Amino acid sequence: xxxxxxxxxxxxxxxxxxxxxxxxxxxxxxxxxxxxxxxxxxxxxxxxxxxxxxxxxxxxxxxxxxxxxxxxxxxxxxxxxxxxxxxxxxxxxxxxxxxxxxxxxxxxxxxxxxxxxxxxxxxxxxxxxxxxxxxxxxxxxxxxxxxxxxxxxxxxxxxxxxxxxxxxxxxxxxxxxxxxxxxxxxxxxxxxxxxxxxxxxxxxxxxxxxxxxxxxxxx
Numbered sequence: 001x002x003x004x005x006x007x008x009x010x011x012x013x014x015x016x017x018x019x020x021x022x023x024x025x026x027x028x029x030x031x032x033x034x035x036x037x038x039x040x041x042x043x044x045x046x047x048x049x050x051x052x053x054x055x056x057x058x059x060x061x062x063x064x065x066x067x068x069x070x071x072x073x074x075x076x077x078x079x080x081x082x083x084x085x086x087x088x089x090x091x092x093x094x095x096x097x098x099x100x101x102x103x104x105x106x107x108x109x110x111x112x113x114x115x116x117x118x119x120x121x122x123x124x125x126x127x128x129x130x131x132x133x134x135x136x137x138x139x140x141x142x143x144x145x146x147x148x149x150x151x152x153x154x155x156x157x158x159x160x161x162x163x164x165x166x167x168x169x170x171x172x173x174x175x176x177x178x179x180x181x182x183x184x185x186x187x188x189x190x191x192x193x194x195x196x197x198x199x200x201x202x203x204x205x206x207x208x209x210x211x212x213x214x215x216x217x218x219x
Contacts, residue, residue: 001025001026001027002026002027002060002061002062002130002133002134003026003027003028003029003060003061003062004020004026004027004028004029004060004061004062004063004064004134005028005029005030005031005057005058005059005060005062005063005064005085006020006028006029006030006031006063006064006065006066007030007031007032007033007052007057007063007064007065007066007067007076008030008031008032008033008066009032009033009034009035009037009066009067009068009069010034010035011035012066012068012091012092013030013064013066013091015162015163015164016064016066016120016138016162016163016164017030018164019138019160019162019163019164019167020138020162023137023160023167024137024138026134026137027060029057029060030057031052031057033051033052033067034051037069037072040071041069041071041072044071044072044074044075045075045078047072048072048075048076048079052079055079055082055083056083058079058080058082058083058084058085059083059084059085060085061085061086061087061130062085062086062087062088062089062130062131062134063076063080063085063087063088063089064088064089064091064120064162065088065089065090065091066091066092067090067092067096068091068092068096069096070095070096070097070098070099071098072098073090073096073097073098073103073116074098074099074102074103074106076088076090077090077103077106077107077110077112077114078106078110080110080112081106081109081110081111081112082110085112086112086113086128086129086130087112087113087114087115087128087130087131088112088113088114088115089115089116089117089120089123089131089134090114090115090116090117091117091119091120092118093116093117093118094116094118097116103116113126113128113130113131115131118203118206119203119206119207120138120139120161120162120163121139121140121141121161121162121163121165121166121207121210121211122139122140122206122210123135123138123139123140123162124139124140135159136159137159137160138159138160138161138162139159139161139162140159140210140214141157141159141160141161141166141210141211141214142157142158142159142214142217142218143155143156143157143158143166143170143214143215143218144156144158144218145181145215145218145219147178147219150177150178151175151176151177151178152173152174152175152176152177152178152181153174154174155169155170155173155174155218156170157170161189161207161211163192164192165189165192165207165211166211166214168188168189168192169185169188169189169192169211172188173185173188173215178219181215181219182212182213182215182216182219183212185208185211185212185214185215186208186209186211186212187208188211189204189207189208189211190204190207190208
């Protein structure tokens with residue numbers, strides 16, 4: 001059983017905490033950063049010392065960071081490495097994680113697995129024991145579906161989105177016609193409401209596509 005430390009910011013990360021607590025035996029703790037942060041943080045270490053004076057959150061096996069600020073991503077990795085964490089997942093995508101060269105350098109320095117994901121329902125197995133144990137329950141959606149008389153009658157979640165959207169989809173999809181189920185699955189994820197970024201590509205559309213495909217595979 002792994003321990004998971006979650007760093008939230010504003011509304012981001014809160015639903016993951018509740019979903020993981022309710023649907024796994026992982027030990028989970030969290031700390032919240034202010035919603036409003038400076039656009040440019042000159043000395044990230046000083047700000048983190050002010051916001052998180054107790055660094056025990058970084059001693060968990062896995063750190064999931066919703067810091068959503070490029071100046072804080074590398075500092076999260078450094079603190080995780082110095083305090084004994086084995087892996088870090090940074091949510092929000094590369095633009096919010098910090099420079100890739102610095103992330104790679106810190107990952108090698110502290111021998112810590114760092115994953116950067118635009119959306120957490122895209123988390124998958126990597127070969128790292130800690131990441132894979134988390135991804136056995138939460139990440140890229142995988143479901144099993146029972147049908148009868150052309151309708152979806154039951155959905156079992158093998159792996160669901162950390163935010164809980166897969167469970168919302170599974171509940172609401174019961175009674176749907178088989179031929180309509182994949183498209184409706186994607187719509188339900190967008191209505192959750194998914195908090196991923198809006199736009200023409202990625203974000204909420206990627207989350208919907210992943211769930212649509214999971215239903216297609218199951219059927």
